[in-house]
Amino acid sequence: MPSRAHLDIIGNNKSMTSMAERETSAEIDAAAALWAVRVDGDALSAEAKGKLEAWLAADVRRLGAYARARAMLVEAGRVKALGTGFDPAAYALEHGVADSEATEDWRNVALHPTRRKFLVAGSVAAASAVAAIGLSWPAAATTYTTRRGEIRLVPLADGSSMTLNTQTIAKVLFTSDERHIELIEGEALFDVARDSARPFVVEAGASLMKAVATSFTVSRLPGENVKVTVRQGSVRLGGLAPSQPQTVLTANMRAVVTPDMAKVATGSIAASEMNRDIAWQQGMLSFEDTPLSQAAIQFARYSDTAIRFDDPTIGEETITGLYAANDPQGFARSAALSLGIKARAQSGGITLGR
């Protein structure tokens, strides 16, 4: 992890361009592409070099776009690895996704094509080019574990991602038929990329959730019922056996499931509550008129530093605000300040008292 000293960010030159006519990033990309192509051709004249440097100097985004375009051009040179027999038309025919409905997810479909018969034998050279770039499916399951206080973003091979909250264990197995994740313990947020060939399935205890290009969280905390909250899209919630009844959850809905799937309680969630529930994803905890005692329980999930109270009435005081989950001391100090009480460090924790 780079130290903060490393991350010296270039000064932002946005102020130099007038706000009214601020260049769009698309305009910058187009201009940068042309410069990259020019640089790739004959050597630039001194005048042209000067023009390029002047152009780059006016907006830091231009340098970025230029670096990206140069990089893409070098990468594009790797087509040579496909061999002189590379026939684009034949390749597109065999692997093409351009006519698929999922034009937004071209990349996902490209990496995980639906099984299809070879439409065209193509030339021998084209076939060998195809064979040379075989795709392999990941075979073994991978288990991801977060420690207390750790929040971890796990990008998945299909373009989906899974964000694990503190003390979470999740097991991922993607096969050619299914994208399967088992939430063994903890809490995770899933952002699911569309893949019409493979359902995205999350298993938590006795529950099975099937999602289609959606965003939802699942929590399976010790001593608590499994909770499924849908932010976007929809999730079909059922049991492990296909015959069990299913409930469809849409955006801003939550289901609470008893361990054996005996009872499924569903309800809707206000957007503000949803945002509070998701704050952990950014390492934050969001409270609104929350009793200190409950806040203390939340903080305990993220660190060893316990928050204690001299007497129970302090625990009943409520707090509202956004706090870093891994900074219980900061929270305690802040709470003490706003409630007019005292916070003192004491044997591996903080005690709030009057």
Place this chain on the structure above:
Amino acid sequence: MGPVSNERAAWIGRHIVPHEFALRAQLARWRLPHDLDADDVIQEAYAKFATLDSVDDIRHPRNYLYSVARTILLMHLRRARVVSIRSVDDVDAYAMPADDPSPEEQVSDREQLHLLALAVSELPDPGRTAFLMRMMDELSHKEIGARLGMSNNAVQKSIAKTLTLLMTKMGRGGNAVARASRHHRQQQEHDQHG
């Protein structure tokens, strides 16, 4: 060679470009303020990689990329004072991957080449021909121009246009043209009725 050497361009192409797609997804989840969009953050992030003295010590380019993007976002937020949080270490305010991508998370070299081959094969002609003449056969712009009956300038413009299409496919994982024209239509409708 200019502001970005061939070596640096090659490194960025190999180690940063493949992660752009996932970074865009993450930026969408971080809910950027309305006056900062993902494209800005991405362009500024690339600029960072262009200006580093050396990239030799970067063992985890993907993580570094995410760090850079997050720092750009936080700098912007701080300037705008959108987020006022007491007793928070800003650097920890946004979740970060702790470890290397697993073999399952990585897009392999092979897969990257496949994406490239597919993206190229889906490029429209006449642009694709000029592009492949340059990239595959390594003809000069002049030679390409002679074969296709185009001026040097026209060849460069054509290749640049094709490059932009390619960047869209590889970096955004989709058909930005379709998205852009949809957005434009929505904008027009909004302007009419708004």
